[in-house]
Amino acid sequence: MTTQVAYLEDIVLVDRCLDGQEVAARDLFRRHRARVHGSLYRVLGSNTDMEDLLQEVFVQVFGSLRSWRAEASLATWIDRIAVRVAWRSIGRRRARPPEEELGDHDAIAPEVGGSRAVHAREGVRRLYAALATLSPSARIAFALHEIDGRPLAEVATVTGASLTATKLRVWRARRALHALAAADPVLREFLADAPAPGGAR
Amino acid sequence: MTLGDRVPVPPLAPERLERLEQRIVAAAAPALARPAKHALWPWGLSLASAAAAALAVLALRPVPTPPIVPPLVVSTDARETIIELGDATLAAAPATRFDVVRIGGGIDVRLDHGAVRLDVAPRPGRPPLWVRAGDVAVRVVGTAFTVARAPGGGEVTVEVEHGVVEVHRAGATAPVSGGQQWSSRDGTVIATAGTDITSPGADRSAAAAAAAIGDGRLGADDRHTPDLATGPALEVAVLGSRDAHTPGGSGGAIDRVPPRATGARPPHGDRRGSAAPTDLPPAPAGDLHTRIRTQPLTAAVAVPGATAVDRAAELRTLVAASRGAEAATALYGLARTQHVELGRHGDALRSLDAYLTRFPSGAELEAVLWLRLRILCRGTIDDACRAAAHTYATRYADTARGDIADLVKNSR
Numbered sequence: 001m002t003t004q005v006a007y008l009e010d011i012v013l014v015d016r017c018l019d020g021q022e023v024a025a026r027d028l029f030r031r032h033r034a035r036v037h038g039s040l041y042r043v044l045g046s047n048t049d050m051e052d053l054l055q056e057v058f059v060q061v062f063g064s065l066r067s068w069r070a071e072a073s074l075a076t077w078i079d080r081i082a083v084r085v086a087w088r089s090i091g092r093r094r095a096r097p098p099e100e101e102l103g104d105h106d107a108i109a110p111e112v113g114g115s116r117a118v119h120a121r122e123g124v125r126r127l128y129a130a131l132a133t134l135s136p137s138a139r140i141a142f143a144l145h146e147i148d149g150r151p152l153a154e155v156a157t158v159t160g161a162s163l164t165a166t167k168l169r170v171w172r173a174r175r176a177l178h179a180l181a182a183a184d185p186v187l188r189e190f191l192a193d194a195p196a197p198g199g200a201r
Numbered sequence: 202m203t204l205g206d207r208v209p210v211p212p213l214a215p216e217r218l219e220r221l222e223q224r225i226v227a228a229a230a231p232a233l234a235r236p237a238k239h240a241l242w243p244w245g246l247s248l249a250s251a252a253a254a255a256l257a258v259l260a261l262r263p264v265p266t267p268p269i270v271p272p273l274v275v276s277t278d279a280r281e282t283i284i285e286l287g288d289a290t291l292a293a294a295p296a297t298r299f300d301v302v303r304i305g306g307g308i309d310v311r312l313d314h315g316a317v318r319l320d321v322a323p324r325p326g327r328p329p330l331w332v333r334a335g336d337v338a339v340r341v342v343g344t345a346f347t348v349a350r351a352p353g354g355g356e357v358t359v360e361v362e363h364g365v366v367e368v369h370r371a372g373a374t375a376p377v378s379g380g381q382q383w384s385s386r387d388g389t390v391i392a393t394a395g396t397d398i399t400s401p402g403a404d405r406s407a408a409a410a411a412a413a414i415g416d417g418r419l420g421a422d423d424r425h426t427p428d429l430a431t432g433p434a435l436e437v438a439v440l441g442s443r444d445a446h447t448p449g450g451s452g453g454a455i456d457r458v459p460p461r462a463t464g465a466r467p468p469h470g471d472r473r474g475s476a477a478p479t480d481l482p483p484a485p486a487g488d489l490h491t492r493i494r495t496q497p498l499t500a501a502v503a504v505p506g507a508t509a510v511d512r513a514a515e516l517r518t519l520v521a522a523s524r525g526a527e528a529a530t531a532l533y534g535l536a537r538t539q540h541v542e543l544g545r546h547g548d549a550l551r552s553l554d555a556y557l558t559r560f561p562s563g564a565e566l567e568a569v570l571w572l573r574l575r576i577l578c579r580g581t582i583d584d585a586c587r588a589a590a591h592t593y594a595t596r597y598a599d600t601a602r603g604d605i606a607d608l609v610k611n612s613r
Contacts, residue, residue, distance in 0.1 A: 020230075051217060069503055
């Protein structure tokens with residue numbers, strides 16, 4: 001019944017939003033912002049422009065809310081929009097000079113300090129530099145599955161791809177990253193526990 | 202330690218989040234404003250969201266195709282279950298099964314068996330709430346009423362306490378007023394005794410509600426009486442349909458068909474497969490336009506977009522960027538959007554012809570041929586209309602739509 005109740009809550013919440021209730025719009029944003037933020041961050045590797053991206057996602061969400069037909073959960077529907085926004089952002093970032101990327105160094109947990117922090121930061125920087133060489137579809141699939149921890153089926157759903165295609169994208173991304181790591185000790189160490197290309201999860 | 206642990210997400214500062222929330226809520230306000238009373242579709246979306254959606258359309262290639270997931274199905278056990286639906290309270294009797302879906306922004310409660318009682322707050326200017334029992338659909342627009350359904354998908358009666366309801370069945374629409382009762386057995390409206398029609402605002406007592414549940418009836422109470430002729434979604438009242446509205450059709454006017462039962466077979470596309478009474482008088486052969494229009498259009502893929510133009514643009518992008526079944530689905534969706542939402546019937550026909558050329562055995566073939574018939578027959582029933590009807594009737598002879606197509610092709 002939990003899923004059903006959550007589903008009904010979605011329906012009710014959307015209905016209240018469409019009734020013009022501002023408090024409902026705030027509630028929707030607060031319920032979903034952390035997950036959307038996490039996904040965008042894990043795909044893009046930076047909080048650069050994050051507020052703009054979140055705004056872009058939720059403006060689209062509210063603008064299209066009437067078209068939500070409850071065929072999927074509201075979270076899944078919102079995540080699809082977030083993936084599109086991430087996709088676009090990747091395209092925009094590719095047009096920027098590389099030094100503008102990962103400039104905020106905020107990808108490391110605050111409790112990690114000293115040389116470990118520097119090392120971890122460098123690992124993250126190299127991971128996302130490597131991810132930037134992949135196709136957007138492979139990058140998004142890998143980031144959502146391997147970094148954001150979503151099941152492959154869920155990744156397939158939010159990216160609109162088949163499960164097979166999603167597996168293939170993740171596998172290609174792993175293969176490419178491990179190839180890059182072979183020549184990069186820092187990245188190799190950072191990916192030490194990540195599944196090898198042949199690994200299944 | 203997983204990669205996720207190594208890439209923690211640094212939270213945004215609370216004050217930044219607060220500002221962001223303010224901006225988003227402010228930007229969303231126009232999109233979430235109640236539609237105008239006469240609007241058939243929520244056009245009042247902000248320019249910013251429209252621009253953002255349009256940019257997304259241009260920038261993103263393969264547009265995800267939302268999977269078709271069955272609607273929520275709720276089954277109760279031996280206890281009565283009460284669920285708050287925001288401005289509606291749903292009380293399901295023991296051993297009841299129903300599902301809930303959203304259609305065009307409204308709420309659709311579809312009773313499979315058992316009983317459900319609904320208390321619904323006024324929904325002025327909003328998409329309607331529907332209650333469906335078998336092949337009978339009742340639009341909650343401003344009344345208190347009770348629907349009873351006999352076990353096994355048998356007779357359905359609609360008894361109105363005050364106000365007016367629309368009972369939709371097999372293409373016919375029967376307005377039923379306070380103090381009247383409609384029955385699916387003969388499609389007639391009769392006066393009922395003992396119904397208080399002098400107090401339209403009165404709530405039913407808890408005892409009456411409990412009795413309704415206990416009798417296996419379901420009810421809804423919407424203490425508001427808006428203009429029946431101005432609500433959206435006037436042609437969605439066909440069962441099992443996910444069609445939100447058909448602005449290209451009657452332009453918002455209700456098809457004032459005299460109360461009658463038209464045919465025993467559920468409309469094509471009714472996935473519920475509920476049994477319909479078979480002792481009903483046959484429908485008159487006339488008024489083919491009404492019979493065509495009230496057939497539900499097969500649902501199309503849902504794509505984001507603030508306006509129909511945005512959605513059509515996104516579907517065009519999807520058609521161009523995809524292949525095979527995905528492109529076929531998008532092409533049908535494009536044609537449907539062009540016809541239903543944009544009223545661009547010529548463009549819709551071209552999209553349908555493209556579909557038939559590219560995907561002669563596509564999964565949406567039946568829907569495509571019906572939509573083509575619907576477009577070509579929306580005016581005079583001429584040779585082009587009859588040809589489309591002939592094509593449809595030849596392929597789908599043993600369906601409700603096939604019967605209509607057969608009537609069209611043989612009409613004078």
